[in-house]
Amino acid sequence: MIPLLDLHRQYPTIAGDIEQRLLRVARSQRFVLGPETDELERSLAEYLGARHAIAVSSGTDALLVALMALGIGPGDEVIVPTFSFFATAGVVARLGAKPVFVDVEPGTLTLDVEATRAAITPRTRAIVPVHLYGQGAAMDELLVLSEQAGIPIVEDAAQALGACHRDGRRLGTLGLVGCYSFYPTKNLGAFGDAGLVVTNDDALAHRIRIMRNHGMEPRYYHAVVGGNFRMDEFQAAVLNVKRTHLDSWNAARRKHAASYRRMFAESGLVGEAIELLVERFPDVPGSHIYHQFVLLVHDRDRLRRWLTERGIGTEVYYPVPFHRQECFRGLGYRADDFPVAEDAAARVLALPMFAELRADEIAAVVEAIAEFYAR
């Protein structure tokens, strides 16, 4: 068995530290927004190089509270890539605003800059690039566009914690606000749901901080309506242990990705059966943390069954782009509006990727794929 992700291999390496901290939280009887959360916010703000880090209840709520703090609601439009995890578009719709879908670039499958420019209207209130699979969207170009158009960027960095832009700044800290997820399968995973918002804007940080807790300031006085987007101390405690390993885990992912890429290049499959995604900054170590290792493959669904039968875990991120989701039918998009996303949805396949993956397992995955196409 070579699973897509095996958390059991990670846990024994950190179990002692985590269990000690969880016990401390239990004995403290401080459960929500306490010292563990404070420590997490301080340490991640420093790690990311952001002035403010605000711990929240999930990655989805990070995006939601960021958009709420920007005052986005009915009558507003928010540009999102049509190819991402549902939350990126779902939060826009939940606020009564209109998600405006844009195609992705071939190669990286991140937000297409020219299509974004063309989608801007007088109602556009934010642009939400997604740093898909662990590398950045075209942030240099998007930041120029944001500046020219006067529209803020909200980075969905849920899959890219720790990854860098070419200049060394961490993804999630380049736009006005950045959002991260600590869902257990993410590269820094809690023992449940948790997320983080970062910004360098003091006023916005204050709004996000109070909106995380019903817009309350001072106690039982509410000048704005927020929600309950608080992080609990058990999640923060787990994350305070795990965060100290993040760089080495990300480095291990990059090493595994380099092995996959080298072996596929040597396999003779590239160009025919499979296509490797493009690294935006191949010479900048750390610019891609390979949250997922994704290929574009021919005859995807049969290959997937073949690998499943051989005990190799795979996943499709994502089979249905937003513009074809039933809940967004009312927006009036057509399947052929976004050809790159359509092609990606039909051909993407994520292979096993986690820090503890072994070299022999990577070789076995590549070999199984080669066997499939050799039949």
Ligand SMILES: *Cc1c(COP(=O)(O)O)cnc(C)c1O
């Ligand atoms: C995981 C993820 C989210 C949402 O995070 P949750 O913590 O699961 O709510 C948002 N956007 C992207 C791109 C994600 O991968």
